[in-house]
Amino acid sequence: xxxxxxxxxxxxxxxxxxxxxxxxGFWRDVLSSGALTASTYLTVKDDKQRLATRDEASAFVASAxxxxxxxxxxxxxxxxxxxxxxxxxxxxxxxxxxxxxSAPPTH
Numbered sequence: 633x634x635x636x637x638x639x640x641x642x643x644x645x646x647x648x649x650x651x652x653x654x655x656x657g658f659w660r661d662v663l664s665s666g667a668l669t670a671s672t673y674l675t676v677k678d679d680k681q682r683l684a685t686r687d688e689a690s691a692f693v694a695s696a697x698x699x700x701x702x703x704x705x706x707x708x709x710x711x712x713x714x715x716x717x718x719x720x721x722x723x724x725x726x727x728x729x730x731x732x733x734s735a736p737p738t739h
Contacts, residue, residue: 689726697723704729 681703688701700722707729708722720728 686730689729692726693723693730 684701685703685707688699688704689707691699691701692704704726708725711725712718718725
């Protein structure tokens with residue numbers, strides 16, 4: 633397609649969608665939809681990380697500390713960083729994560 637024809641097509645498209653884009657509600661809806669999608673994604677991602685951490689905590693406890701996954705390791709490091717006064721062993725913390733039912737996110 634020649635450049636002048638391409639420009640004409642783009643101008644025609646711009647004229648057709650300009651009224652939609654000019655509508656104030658359009659941008660509000662786009663931003664609202666994007667925020668909701670991001671929030672949902674982060675919630676699902678956090679839930680998946682919590683589930684992975686619980687699974688790894690279960691394997692860690694069942695193997696007497698022989699199986700140590702990355703999610704569990706990150707959760708233990710985060711717990712110790714946020715609560716430096718903790719004197720619990722890794723196994724005790726893993727058991728607490730299992731009892732609690734929801735491990736802290738690992739991000």
